[in-house]
Amino acid sequence: MESDSLRILHCFRSPVGGIFRHVRDLIEYHHKAGHKVGILCDSTTGGAHEDALFDGIRPYLDLGLTRTPIRRSIGPSDLVAFVKCTNEIKKLQPDIIHGHGAKGGALARLIGSRLRVSRSRVARFYSPHGGSLHYSSGSLSGKFYFLIENLLERFTDGLAFVSDYERKAYLDKVGRAAPPNRLIYNGLLESEFEDIRPANDAADFLYIGMMRRLKGPDIFIEAVARAEHIVGRPLTAVMIGDGDEKESYRQMLDHSGLRERVTLHPAMPVREALRLGKTVIVPSRAESLPYLVLEALAAGRPLLATSVGGIPEIFGEGSGALVPPENVEALAGAMAKAVQQPHEIEELMPQKTALQTRFSASRMANEMAEFYRDRLA
Incomplete structure (x- = not known):
């Protein structure tokens, strides 16, 4: 199993709601499949409920849990988070860095690209989970975020969408010259x-x-x-x-x-x-x-x-x-x-x-691992 094992790091901002649930399921299944998995996320959000959820997945986090302040809005603090997270992630030597949500996706792809300058073979993945796609393409905020999304495409090896609606919204609002992408539905445990x-x-x-x-x-x-x-x-x-x-x-x-x-x-x-x-x-x-x-x-x-x-x-x-x-x-x-x-x-x-x-967690995890391997190849 070791020769097929991947080192996978999930990066997202807030450990609350659907994104956190999605990541927890992927981590559990991929750990059981022999992969080594870790998390990078914000340290200022979440409460007792989320702390208990982290405790439940700690045995699966071979690459550890890294938490640092990551603000929702774009600002100077992002540079501090980028430098700190890059130093932490470099030590983990991931094969895959998968960003979830707009802020997590930006950090993951920029950090992954910085690691590639150091000749790392890390593959950079992004799942919007709605995120910036909720903005109207006609609004100033929407135009700003979609411009950033478009610029980040050149630092993206794979896009994983959780719904066909999300995929169509991305292609319509960000651009049709998208990196390789797959529709992989969220799934539940038996x-x-x-x-x-x-x-x-x-x-x-x-x-x-x-x-x-x-x-x-x-x-x-x-x-x-x-x-x-x-x-x-x-x-x-x-x-x-x-x-x-x-x-x-x-x-x-x-x-x-x-x-x-x-x-x-x-x-x-x-x-x-x-x-x-x-x-x-x-x-x-x-x-x-x-x-x-x-x-x-x-x-x-x-x-x-x-x-x-x-x-x-x-x-x-x-x-x-x-x-x-x-x-x-x-x-x-x-x-x-x-x-x-x-x-x-x-x-x-x-x-x-x-x-x-249609909505099976095991199917979701298998399809995601297959996508990771395809893009690494």
């Missing part, structure tokens, strides 16, 4: 396809995710209030997650009079969270291929979501479980139906066997 039943006192609706505008917590709160008017009685909900904007949503609940019926909880394991609500709601303004949707469906939980990013690739185009983004009225109507006619909502969910075949 154990995650076991059904989860809601608790006896489960709320009507459940929001799980980061507390930031992109994920639509404000839309969720407004939709709960509107669904109450449609149904004609009080409804309950649980919101689970952390983020800098969490206090603003707490205040929004106070102002809307929902505070007693909508409770806020810190981040927790998804399968534990799924017991707290009857219908999962994903009100995002933008997504790539969210793990939450896969996790909820694999656990047999009914789910309503906005038709953004790669979500239609999971449900199929035109699914009745999907509503237009930022449309509170449409989402509230679907939520009211979930309360009044739950069996009709359940019938809209994809078949679990099809999900298990």
Whole structure:
């Protein structure tokens, strides 16, 4: 196995949400396949929940865990992070440096290119996971980020996309002269396809995710209030997650009079969270291929979501479980139906066997390792 073993380093900014989940699964499977794997990420984000997740994968991190301050926005501190990370990574002698998200992708490719000046054969990979692709190509911010993405292509050996939506968005916004790329869907563990039943006192609706505008917590709160008017009685909900904007949503609940019926909880394991609500709601303004949707469906939980990013690739185009983004009225109507006619909502969910075949963590890890080897060759 040693002759086929790769030294793989994953680089990303924040150890929170889908990117961290994606990396953890790759690390576990690649370690078991005989590869040596490590992580480079930000040291200022994450909390007790993320610390516990790091503890769970430490036995697989042969190349260690390197954490240093990495800011979300571009600034002078990036130069400090670049120099410090380059010195650390050079000692690890990776064959693969895989950047995830816009900031992680930039650092990984620039550091990998600096190592190649020293005659390292490291291959540089990038997975956007949405990231800068959420910007409009017509906005000044979008033009700036897409210019940077375009410039970084010359330092990229492979692009790995987690959804066809993401791949098309990249080609449309960044440019069609892209490096070799592959579509490799996010995947789940076999154990995650076991059904989860809601608790006896489960709320009507459940929001799980980061507390930031992109994920639509404000839309969720407004939709709960509107669904109450449609149904004609009080409804309950649980919101689970952390983020800098969490206090603003707490205040929004106070102002809307929902505070007693909508409770806020810190981040927790998804399968534990799924017991707290009857219908999962994903009100995002933008997504790539969210793990939450896969996790909820694999656990047999009914789910309503906005038709953004790669979500239609999971449900199929035109699914009745999907509503237009930022449309509170449409989402509230679907939520009211979930309360009044739950069996009709359940019938809209994809078949679990099809999900298990298409969105498998082992398949994801195998396809990624194959892509690494192809580009190294």
